[in-house]
Amino acid sequence: MSDPIDPFHLCDDLGPAKVVHISVPAVGLRAIVVIDNVAAGPAIGGTRMAPDAGLVECARLARAMTLKNVAAGLAHGGAKSVIIADPKMDAARKERLLRAFATAIEPLADYIPGPDMGTDEQAMAFVHDEIGRAAGLPRVLGGIPLDEIGATGLGVAVAAAAAREASGVDPAGARVVIEGFGAVGRHAARFLADEGAHVVAVADSRGAVADENGLDLDRLEAIKSHGGSVTELSGARVIAGADLVAVPCDIWIPAARPDVIDAGNVDRLQCRLVLQGANIPVTRAAEARLHERGIVSVPDFIANAGGVICAAVELARGSQDDARAAIREKVAHNTAEVLARAAREGVMPREAGEAIAHERLAEAMRARRWH
Numbered sequence: 001m002s003d004p005i006d007p008f009h010l011c012d013d014l015g016p017a018k019v020v021h022i023s024v025p026a027v028g029l030r031a032i033v034v035i036d037n038v039a040a041g042p043a044i045g046g047t048r049m050a051p052d053a054g055l056v057e058c059a060r061l062a063r064a065m066t067l068k069n070v071a072a073g074l075a076h077g078g079a080k081s082v083i084i085a086d087p088k089m090d091a092a093r094k095e096r097l098l099r100a101f102a103t104a105i106e107p108l109a110d111y112i113p114g115p116d117m118g119t120d121e122q123a124m125a126f127v128h129d130e131i132g133r134a135a136g137l138p139r140v141l142g143g144i145p146l147d148e149i150g151a152t153g154l155g156v157a158v159a160a161a162a163a164r165e166a167s168g169v170d171p172a173g174a175r176v177v178i179e180g181f182g183a184v185g186r187h188a189a190r191f192l193a194d195e196g197a198h199v200v201a202v203a204d205s206r207g208a209v210a211d212e213n214g215l216d217l218d219r220l221e222a223i224k225s226h227g228g229s230v231t232e233l234s235g236a237r238v239i240a241g242a243d244l245v246a247v248p249c250d251i252w253i254p255a256a257r258p259d260v261i262d263a264g265n266v267d268r269l270q271c272r273l274v275l276q277g278a279n280i281p282v283t284r285a286a287e288a289r290l291h292e293r294g295i296v297s298v299p300d301f302i303a304n305a306g307g308v309i310c311a312a313v314e315l316a317r318g319s320q321d322d323a324r325a326a327i328r329e330k331v332a333h334n335t336a337e338v339l340a341r342a343a344r345e346g347v348m349p350r351e352a353g354e355a356i357a358h359e360r361l362a363e364a365m366r367a368r369r370w371h
């Protein structure tokens with residue numbers, strides 16, 4: 001449910017440009033849209049469906065999208081929307097909610113929604129059917145399915161390779177832990193495994209499993225494709241989800257919900273590189289502590305930009321191969337640039353990345369009549 005907070009407390013010199021609360025009692029729809037900044041162009045941002053979503057989370061995610069899009073050099077601003085509901089509801093009711101949501105956002109012409117946690121290509125097909133505006137569409141509608149090609153997971157794997165020098169971690173032979181074996185995590189696992197990495201622990205919403213010799217990704221994929229939990233993987237050690245953070249590894253990837261690494265658990269991490277596959281998965285205090293400990297942390301708006309890069313290629317009528325090439329080029333370049341600046345200036349990678357994004361955004365805003 002939405003947070004009891006004055007939205008103007010979220011404002012700074014970058015945005016948000018608009019905060020819209022939506023209520024359609026006839027279908028039980030409650031939603032929030034935050035359009036953070038449109039200086040570079042119409043804002044792209046996912047539509048998240050979760051029962052505990054609220055304004056603060058939505059605004060933070062929208063800002064992350066602004067930074068992500070400008071850092072990737074896209075002609076798009078940043079936004080986010082949340083539908084406050086359980087994504088596991090009956091399919092017919094979910095379609096009604098999505099179509100009602102689409103109708104409600106039709107006047108927000110500077111916002112292009114895309115899939116996010118709790119929504120997918122089919123959800124975007126419903127939105128597009130109502131208002132003719134969405135990214136991440138099914139292939140049959142001319143889209144480049146983000147989940148099918150693993151766009152975000154590909155970007156995470158590219159970031160791992162680009163961070164090799166700064167972190168001292170070579171993906172070939174690296175031990176990897178993934179929090180969230182879903183749309184992002186499972187593809188990141190596969191792409192990293194193709195580079196010779198060993199996934200030694202994974203988690204989903206129902207628990208976690210570990211095996212220092214490496215987990216069987218094919219069997220995990222089969223389990224998840226049938227709606228099962230990673231805890232059903234035979235031969236692996238079942239552990240508490242909260243203990244995943246303490247599994248020794250080289251690369252730790254948060255790929256699900258926000259704030260999973262915080263001041264309370266950051267010192268339990270036993271890794272050399274954190275790749276932020278989820279949006280805002282590490283608190284500011286935890287990022288500072290990672291930096292103090294010498295653990296390289298590639299920020300979310302750099303490491304997980306593959307999905308929105310793919311969406312931008314789709315909107316520009318590019319191909320699947322175009323999307324893959326753009327992800328590899330942009331994520332590799334931006335990761336290297338951020339880590340080099342962080343080392344040069346002695347700051348956290350997030351501070352270096354934000355400085356780069358703010359410089360680019362300020363240049364875009366100067367070209368606008370109102371900024």
